[in-house]
Amino acid sequence: MGVIQFKGVNKIFGPRETGFQALQDINMEIRDKEFVAIVGPSGCGKTTCLRMVAGFEPATDGVVTVDGTPIKRPGPDRAVVFQQFALFPWKSVYDNIDMGLRNLNVSRSERESRIADILNLMNLTQYAKHFPHQLSGGMQQRVAIARAYVLDPDVLLMDEPFGALDAQTRVVMQEELVRLARKNPRTVLFITHAVEEAVYLADRVAIMTRAPGRIKEVLDIASIRNAEDWDSHEKIEDVMDLESFVHLRTHIWRSLREEKAAQHA
Template sequence: MGSIRFQGVNKVFGPENSGVKVLDDINLDIAEREFVAIVGPSGCGKTTCLRMAAGFEAPSSGIVSVSGRTVTQPGPDRAVVFQQFALFPWKTVRANIDLGLRNKNLPKDQRDELIASALKLMNLESHAEAFPHQLSGGMQQRVAIARAYVLDPEVLLMDEPFGALDAQTRVVMQEELVRLARVNPRTVLFITHAVEEAVYLADRVAIMTRRPGRIKEIIDVRTIRQAENWDSFSKIEDVMDLDSFVHLRTHIWRSLREEKGPLGV
């Protein structure tokens, strides 16, 4: 499994001396099989961090590495799940999941076996021959996650993956992601605007300042989760009622409110 490291990372869009500085001295270590969520004000550089880990953006200075290797381009050790499902509408669920495997030039029988496992993992077996337009938003995001998992990446990079879903579907997908983290753990960097989502899902929550974004504080959720056995609760609403959950959520909200600019964003 992979680890992620940001070492003294800065990012400027445009000329170095006159461009827009988005990130300022980001230092963050994510251990193997750790789930870290980043929250922060709009425009603080959360998604830029993820894009640099994916290899879509290069830092202006500093180093982003995965499993000790400096990231210079996208690679099969990292899979990205976006807010928009990015499924090919003319392809079935099975064919959408197969896309990345075809790029790996695997034989068909091996691909079929891996696809069957991904369909089972995401409870999509009965929808394998459906097309995206025949699926709900939540089901389409299940397909996108299955497409990422089937590649067996070291690192899963998730950029507000549930942001386009309605509130009820979002809760179902959050519970589904918790289930996945138990049965098939991965190193996860998760970007979200939703504080409750971050606290519910993550081992640690990194809070960023407004632009230029810096790591303001890192909250250890895992220790509290283990101490109070959050995993014994099957529903998110049961966890959200706990005093420890409320305390963490309130602390993060207050920290974020301190970062709001003059227009409240």
């Protein structure tokens, strides 16, 4: 199970009375194997939310839980994929993916089986002996995602994982992530600045206000996707042309524009 809950969460950096309040009264549940994207203005606390679930950052008030257990520290039930690929340049693709399993003391035979499966799933088998510098940015991020998935986490945390990629590679990786999520579903918390990416990937999209960040609105994308059978369209550009997609994208952009305007008022 991988149910994430934010209950009355506030985050203040620095002294309570004089510090910077990044988050205010965050209440949200992400259901097991649900893909939720968070969008919002720069500095609204999106990444801070993710870091709390990862166990990197404590809440000032309130509690963040996974399956009802308060998060105190990082754990193997949660894997993180960052914008920067964070691969070990001196290790091969295989050994990069193997690192986390070794740290968990997984047996050699089990490691070999799981790595073979994830290499095949991510279309990386032929690159197993390559080093990061021999791969494109998209391929390196594919390795980073494989390294997270091979740990078999309940929760996958993705902090703008495609932000450093060029536009064409980014689209390919979005399609790849959709394919992977269908074959091997996980609870996913996905942080992004790209509205189209959020609508295309997520079951629900949470829109945050300017700092101090609050949950302004949560949109149910999955019900619209299922009702209009977005999955029958093979390419992302075909989905983006749909009237329902355009409506959702426009709604989110307008909401973010309101926050941006208020931020500078």
